[in-house]
Amino acid sequence: MRILYDRFLDAGNTPELFYRISINEAIDIIDSYNRRKEQSQKEELQKLISVLDLFGANLIEKVMMTFGSGEETRFSLTEYVPELFANVKKQMTKEHDEDDMEQKSKPQLSSEMQLYKAQRIQHAYRVNQERRRSNQ
Numbered sequence: 001m002r003i004l005y006d007r008f009l010d011a012g013n014t015p016e017l018f019y020r021i022s023i024n025e026a027i028d029i030i031d032s033y034n035r036r037k038e039q040s041q042k043e044e045l046q047k048l049i050s051v052l053d054l055f056g057a058n059l060i061e062k063v064m065m066t067f068g069s070g071e072e073t074r075f076s077l078t079e080y081v082p083e084l085f086a087n088v089k090k091q092m093t094k095e096h097d098e099d100d101m102e103q104k105s106k107p108q109l110s111s112e113m114q115l116y117k118a119q120r121i122q123h124a125y126r127v128n129q130e131r132r133r134s135n136q
Contacts, residue, residue, distance in 0.1 A: 004030075051122055058115045 008018050008026050011033035018026060 047125070051118075051125065054118045055122070058111065058118050061111050062115060 004023065004026060005015075005018060007030050009015065011030050013029060021029075
């Protein structure tokens, strides 16, 4: 009973609520909290995977350009290490089709500018994470 009570409180509920509801309701509330937490962790992981792919791809493209492998070379970690990015691959193909339509009308950024842009995105992400942590 003590473990259930502790988990109930960890889920952000009050002791008063714990004693007003049945054990099954308390278990349902804890399960719901765990599902929401797991979903938010999955979303966070998806964001981090996307950032990892972007940085890895830009770094590899820059190295390939440095060694003269060509200006038009595109590289994506999701193509070469698909087991790391199983769920992202499906999502990226949808987004890639939409991006292709948009990119045809926009000029291409240089690899240095893409790397700079990716670094700014990562910096903004870290700043926002720190801000969220400090607000909690």
